[in-house]
Amino acid sequence: xxxxxxxxxxxxxxxxxxxxxxxxxxxxxxxxxxxxxxxxxxxxxxxxxxxxxxxxxxxxxxxxxxxxxxxxxxxxxxxxxxxxxxxxxxxxxxxxxxxxxxxxxxxxxxxxxxxxxxxxxxxxxxxxxxxxxxxxxx
Amino acid sequence: xxxxxxxxxxxxxxxxxxxxxxxxxxxxxxxxxxxxxxxxxxxxxxxxxxxxxxxxxxxxxxxxxxxxxxxxxxxxxxxxxxxxxxxxxxxxxxxxxxxxxxxxxxxxxxxxxxxxxxxxxxxxxxxxxxxxxxxxxx
Amino acid sequence: xxxxxxxxxxxxxxxxxxxxxxxxxxxxxxxxxxxxxxxxxxxxxxxxxxxxxxxxxxxxxxxxxxxxxxxxxxxxxxxxxxxxxxxxxxxxxxxxxxxxxxxxxxxxxxxxxxxxxxxxxxxxxxxxxxxxxxxxxx
Numbered sequence: 001x002x003x004x005x006x007x008x009x010x011x012x013x014x015x016x017x018x019x020x021x022x023x024x025x026x027x028x029x030x031x032x033x034x035x036x037x038x039x040x041x042x043x044x045x046x047x048x049x050x051x052x053x054x055x056x057x058x059x060x061x062x063x064x065x066x067x068x069x070x071x072x073x074x075x076x077x078x079x080x081x082x083x084x085x086x087x088x089x090x091x092x093x094x095x096x097x098x099x100x101x102x103x104x105x106x107x108x109x110x111x112x113x114x115x116x117x118x119x120x121x122x123x124x125x126x127x128x129x130x131x132x133x134x135x136x137x138x
Numbered sequence: 139x140x141x142x143x144x145x146x147x148x149x150x151x152x153x154x155x156x157x158x159x160x161x162x163x164x165x166x167x168x169x170x171x172x173x174x175x176x177x178x179x180x181x182x183x184x185x186x187x188x189x190x191x192x193x194x195x196x197x198x199x200x201x202x203x204x205x206x207x208x209x210x211x212x213x214x215x216x217x218x219x220x221x222x223x224x225x226x227x228x229x230x231x232x233x234x235x236x237x238x239x240x241x242x243x244x245x246x247x248x249x250x251x252x253x254x255x256x257x258x259x260x261x262x263x264x265x266x267x268x269x270x271x272x273x274x275x276x
Numbered sequence: 277x278x279x280x281x282x283x284x285x286x287x288x289x290x291x292x293x294x295x296x297x298x299x300x301x302x303x304x305x306x307x308x309x310x311x312x313x314x315x316x317x318x319x320x321x322x323x324x325x326x327x328x329x330x331x332x333x334x335x336x337x338x339x340x341x342x343x344x345x346x347x348x349x350x351x352x353x354x355x356x357x358x359x360x361x362x363x364x365x366x367x368x369x370x371x372x373x374x375x376x377x378x379x380x381x382x383x384x385x386x387x388x389x390x391x392x393x394x395x396x397x398x399x400x401x402x403x404x405x406x407x408x409x410x411x412x413x414x
Contacts, residue, residue, distance in 0.1 A: 004284040008142040015215040015230070022215070022231070070272035072231045072248045074214045076350045077291040077298070092291070093298070093348045095373055095381065097233055097248050103273030105233065105245035107381035110348045110373050134346035135379030146280040153353040153368070160353070160369070208410035210369045210386045212352045235371055235386050241411030243371065243383035 001085050010080065010088060010117065013124045018073045024061045030054035034118065034125040041131040069098045071108070086119040094131070109135030139223050148218065148226060148255065151262045156211045162199045168192035172256060172263040179269040207236045209246075224257040232269070247273030277361050286356065286364060286393065289400045294349045300337045306330035310394065310401040317407040345374045347384070362395040370407070385411030 001009075013032070020028035030053045033039065039047040039056070047056050064071045078092035092115075096108035116128040139147075151170070158166035168191045171177065177185040177194070185194050202209045216230035230253075234246035254266040277285075289308070296304035306329045309315065315323040315332070323332050340347045354368040368391075372384035392404040 002142070002281060004142040004146075004278070004280040005140060007284050007287075008145050008280075011145075011216075012218060015217045018215045019217060019229070019231075070248060072214070072233070072272070074212070074231070074233075074350070076348070077294045078287075079291045079295060080288060091295070093295075093350070095348070095350075097245060099248045099272040101273065103247040103271070105247055105273070107245065107373060107383065109379040109381055110346060110375045133379070134348070134375040135377065135381070140280070142280040142284075143278060146283050149283075149354075150356060153355045156353045157355060157367070157369075208386060210352070210371070210410070212350070212369070212371075235383060237386045237410040239411065241385040241409070243385055243411070245383065 003080075003082065006082050006085060006088065007080055009124065010090065011078075013117070014075060017126070018075070021057065021061075022070070022072045024065060026054050026058040026061050029057055032124075032126055033129075034120065034127040037126055038128045039126075040129070041133075043136065064098075067098070069100050071096050071098045075113075088117040088124075090115045090117065109133050111135075141218075141220065144220050144223060144226065145218055147262065148228065149216075151255070152213060155264070156213070159195065159199075160208070160210045162203060164192050164196040164199050167195055170262075170264055171267075172258065172265040175264055176266045178267070179271075181274065202236075205236070207238050209234050209236050213251075226255040226262075228253045228255065247271050249273075279356075279358065282358050282361060282364065283356055285400065286366065287354075289393070290351060293402070294351070297333065297337075298346070298348045300341060302330050302334040302337050305333055308400075308402055309405075310396065310403040313402055314404045315402075316405070317409075319412065340374075343374070345376050347372050347374045351389075364393045364400075366391045366393065385409050387411075 017032040030050050033050050033053050035050050039053045047053055074095050076093045081089045092113055094113050095110040097105050099105040111131050111133045114130045115126055117124050118127045155170040168188050171188050171191050173188050177191045185191055212233050214231045216228055219227045230251055232251050233248040235243050237243040249269050249271045252268045253264055255262050256265045293308040306326050309326050309329050311326050315329050323329055350371050352369045357365045368389055370389050371386040373381050375381040387407050387409045390406045391402055393400050394403045
């Protein structure tokens with residue numbers, strides 16, 4: 001694959017993954033992670049395996065829904081390093097917006113995210129995600 | 139065309155379409171819609187045809203200008219489904235920022251947008267756009 | 277190169293350039309500008325040459341760090357015009373988010389940016405950047 005084709009595939013992968021999350025589909029989101037994936041979004045707390053990721057995200061989605069807001073994730077400045085068509089490292093900025101039913105919107109903390117994506121059985125999976133929040137003491 | 143080439147073309151189409159809108163060019167914006175296009179941005183209110191879309195958007199642009207702010211649209215997480223090079227469905231998140239002359243900026247409500255794009259006479263046109271605002275009661 | 281391949285290269289160029297800036301690496305940021313580049317981010321004030329750009333950005337980065345916030349730049353609606361593989365003009369919207377250590381985030385003024393990129397010695401460089409802030413009186 002050319003770099004542009006692989007980049008396109010990765011962009012589509014993220015668009016689908018994050019539309020799952022933002023529509024509240026924790027299982028659909030977790031299904032884009034490899035069975036043995038590692039997910040770190042709180043420093044020092046490693047969530048290991050697709051089932052635990054699904055459970056963690058389900059709690060997260062529930063909190064958003066209780067706030068009666070729609071949260072959306074935005075990615076930007078995605079640096080893309082393909083070791084091969086089957087192993088890709090990415091590093092990107094992420095931020096969330098949260099829109100209330102009265103139409104007002106606010107931002108969540110930005111973060112820098114590092115992912116490892118792998119191709120297995122002909123499709124991409126997130127095998128590792130580390131979220132470095134900008135809102136934590138440095 | 140490869141998926142990457144078509145995706146690139148669609149991204150350029152949106153960049154030009156939305157730079158028209160954000161610079162206040164309602165006619166230029168409407169000219170990216172097919173003659174018989176359908177535009178829904180208020181639930182249940184169908185705006186049909188390029189001329190009516192231009193009129194609707196002109197009112198919208200006027201409101202923004204009266205507020206003495208610059209509004210910009212941001213798209214993200216664009217899922218892209220090409221039935222052929224000539225018929226493409228997209229689904230993406232959108233949000234607006236509004237910057238006042240004193241340099242302060244705020245967000246508008248986010249939304250999920252569904253488009254149908256078609257190729258006619260060698261270029262792309264929006265033939266259908268449905269905006270689902272996250273700021274409306276659910 | 278196809279348009280999609282060149283567009284991919286430009287996206288990667290910007291992702292690396294702006295991750296430098298947002299991590300506070302003024303020298304790394306300036307190193308993506310040509311030796312003789314022109315940078316205008318205040319109307320009428322032309323910053324000329326890589327060394328001066330680095331100095332200007334270093335002051336800017338210091339202000340952000342003193343505010344104990346993490347600033348991130350977001351680009352959108354990038355219109356891309358390649359005169360050749362070696363000379364590309366872009367026009368895009370930009371906005372910054374600023375996240376404090378308590379996790380609250382706010383937006384800076386949006387802007388419209390016009391760049392000229394050139395290829396020299398096998399890689400891209402910004403040879404001209406003009407930032408039109410939406411937060412200035414019009």
